[in-house]
Amino acid sequence: MTSRERFLRMFQHREADRIPIIDSPWGSTIDRWRREGLPEKADVSQFFGYELTGNVFTDNSPRYPSKVIEETDEYVIATSQWGATLKNWKHKTSVPDFLDFKIVDRESWAEAKARMMPTPDRVDWKYLEENYPKWQKDGAWICAHGWFGYDPFASWIVGTVRMLTAMVEDPDWVRDILNTALDVQLTLLGMVWDKGYKFDCFVHPDDLGYRNGLFFSPQTFRDVVKPAHKRAYSWMHDRGAFNMMHSCGNIMAAIPDLLDAGVDALNPIETKAGMDLVAIKKQYGDKLVLQGGIDVRKMSKPAEIEDEIRTKITAAKQNGGYIYHSDHSVPDDVSFENYKRVMELVRKYGAY
Secondary structure (H helix, E strand, O other), rough: OOOHHHHHHHHOOOOOOOOOEOOOOOOHHHHHHOOOOOOOOOOOHHOOOOEEEEEOOOOOOOOOOOEEEEEEEEEEEEEEOOOEEEEEEEOOOOEEEEOOOOOOOOOHHHHHHOOOOOOHHOOOOHHHHHHHHHHHHHOOOOEEEEEOOOHHHHHOOOOOOHHHHHHHHHHHHHEEEEEEHHHHHHHHHHHHHHOOOOOOOEEEOOOOOOOOOOOOHHHHHHHHHHHHHHHHHHHHHHHHOEEEEEOOOOOHHHHHHHHHOOOOEEOOOOOOOOHHHHHHHHHHOOOOOEEEEOOOHHHHEEEHHHEEEHHHHHHHHOOEEEEOOOOOOOOOOOOOHHHHHHHHHHHHHHHH
């Protein structure tokens, strides 16, 4: 079967030849694997047989100048197209240190909003022209990527404390931020779609929780964030595309609302935060595609990883609806040999 056929069966809650396989090792993890035997020029996704995917990106940012402010042997400080000042470390994988934000209130948001015009040059048409025919020929699963919602703005654009405070004290401002970003995104994706570049799934990140639950009450989610989710998912369903949301943390309390909004799939089902893949499959498996849930902490423990994979995948793959992935990303404490064993076990227990 092709990757597209495999994914499609999962989203249709039907079994295939095996579960789809995809993962996200850190850059520093790949560096380690190369030191331990991964061929220097090998593409990790091809070496481990991850599914073929095509990815469609659009730029819905205010297009503030991106420039390097300071660079040393250890880090780079630069500004983003969203006006944030970020410090990224060169020799370790982590989220950036967020040093400053340009969008901090209604006035600065109005300035940014005026710059967010959905013009055709925000799509890399040459990239699509060159790659889309290959994706179709090779049977790739084609994903359009979104950038809107609580977490993109809280973490990367406005600041977490500022965003959480505004959700209570000035929710209309937050709604305007989310809906404007989504409006631009959907207009651009509409251009892509109308040009004949169809996609199978809409994928977007929106971390709604941490290890103890949601960052805010379910009611705040319903009042402030959910309407934008619902509008995005409805737009995709109208075109026959599926929806997948990435959220770290324990988001059990939000699943009923996400399903009501129209989400089709969740990633990464973070075991470390208390998300139980088998329990979620039992409760929501006929409605929700699950991607992930394999505890990366056990990947470096050969005595434990087989039971982890056997138990979870055997349950989660029933009647389709499951895609292998780690429960977030693969850290650099996982050796090349141990990860090869993980892939062997996934293929063994993921076969139908």
